[in-house]
Amino acid sequence: MAGSAYGKGSGSAKARALRRAASRLAKGRGGIALIGMTDATRLPDPLKALDALPAGSALVWRAYDAGADAADSRRLAARARAKNCLLLIAGEPKLCRRLGAGGLHLPERTLTRRHGAGLGTITAAAHSEAAIRAAARAGAAAVLISPVFPTASHPGAATLGIVRFAKLARLAHALGMAPYALGGVATGADIRRLAGTDAAGVAGIGFLLD
Numbered sequence: 001m002a003g004s005a006y007g008k009g010s011g012s013a014k015a016r017a018l019r020r021a022a023s024r025l026a027k028g029r030g031g032i033a034l035i036g037m038t039d040a041t042r043l044p045d046p047l048k049a050l051d052a053l054p055a056g057s058a059l060v061w062r063a064y065d066a067g068a069d070a071a072d073s074r075r076l077a078a079r080a081r082a083k084n085c086l087l088l089i090a091g092e093p094k095l096c097r098r099l100g101a102g103g104l105h106l107p108e109r110t111l112t113r114r115h116g117a118g119l120g121t122i123t124a125a126a127h128s129e130a131a132i133r134a135a136a137r138a139g140a141a142a143v144l145i146s147p148v149f150p151t152a153s154h155p156g157a158a159t160l161g162i163v164r165f166a167k168l169a170r171l172a173h174a175l176g177m178a179p180y181a182l183g184g185v186a187t188g189a190d191i192r193r194l195a196g197t198d199a200a201g202v203a204g205i206g207f208l209l210d
Contacts, residue, residue, distance in 0.1 A: 001032045001058065001086070001121055001142045001178055001200075011054035018207045019054045021188040025199045032086060035123075035144065035180055035203035038062045039153060043205050046076050050085060052208040058086040060105045060123070060144075060203070063095055073099055088123055096120070103141075111138050125182075127160075132168055136175040143172045144203045148194075149184025153205060159183065166197035173198045 010016060015034065022033040034057040038046050046061045053059060059080065063073075077099040080087035086102040089095050093115045096104045103121030111124060111134040123142045124135035135143045147157055148165045160168070160183075169179035178200035185191060185202040194202070 001123070011057070012052040012208065012210075015052050015057075015207050016054050017188065018186075018191070018202065019057060021191040022202045025191065025194060025197075025201060031178065031200060032056065032058050033201035034058070034207075035060060035088075035182075035201065036208045037182075037203060037205050039205050042153065043208055047072070047079065049208050050076065050079055050083065050087075053083075053085055055084045058088060058102070060088045060090050062090040063092045064090065077101055086121065088121065093119055105144075106135070106138060106140065108134075111135055126168070126172075129168060129171060132172050132175065132177075135172075136177060140177055142178040142180060142200065144180045144182040145169060145172065146181075146203075147183025148181045149190060151184040151204075151206075153183075162193055162197065165194075165199075169198040 019034040036049050036053045037060040038049050043049050050059050077087055088103045088105040089101045090105040091107050093104055096119050104119040106124040108125045108131050122140045124140040126132045126135050126143045126145050132143055145168050147159050149159055172179040179198055180201050180203045181194050181199045182203040185204050186206040
C-alpha cells in the first residue's frame with residue numbers, strides 16, 4: 001500500500017519502535033509498514049487506537065463490533081486525515097463511503113461479495129491460499145495474513161508459523177498484493193523472524209495497548 005511522509009502525531013513508543021523494525025521488511029520500497037486494528041474486547045475505542053499509532057500508519061476500524069456513532073465517526077475520520085493515517089473501515093462499505101475513509105477492509109467471509117467502486121484502498125483478511133486468491137479477485141491491494149504466531153485475541157488457535165506464512169506471502173506478492181503479518185507480532189524479535197518472507201509490514205492490536 002502506498003504511504004506518504006509522516007505527519008504530526010508520533011504515537012506510542014511501543015508502536016514507533018515496531019514501525020521502525022517493520023519498515024526494514026519492505027527493503028526500501030516505502031509504503032505503510034504498520035497497521036493497527038481495533039478489537040471489541042481488547043481495544044474497542046478507535047480514537048485511542050489511532051492516537052497510539054505513529055503518523056503515516058494505517059488503522060483498521062472494526063466498526064461492526066460496537067456500532068458507529070455519526071459524530072464520533074466523523075471525528076475519527078478527520079483525525080486520521082490530520083495525522084496522515086490511512087483509515088480502513090472493516091466490513092462496512094456504506095460507512096466507508098459516507099466518511100470518505102481511506103479504504104475498506106474485507107473480512108475473509110465477505111471476499112465473495114461485490115462491493116462496488118468509490119471505496120478507496122481495499123485490504124482483506126486471509127488465512128489460506130484460497131482466501132488470498134479470493135482477495136486478489138476482489139481487488140485487494142494488500143492482504144493481512146493470520147495468525148502467524150500465537151495471539152491473545154485467539155488463545156489456543158492454530159498458527160501458520162514462518163514457513164507457511166512465507167509461502168502465503170509469496171503468493172500474495174505474486175498476485176500483486178502487499179502481504180502483512182498479523183497475529184502475535186508484538187516485538188522487534190517477532191519482526192526479525194519475518195525477514196525474507198516477502199512481508200510488506202505487520203498488523204496487530206497488542207502494540208497499541210499500554
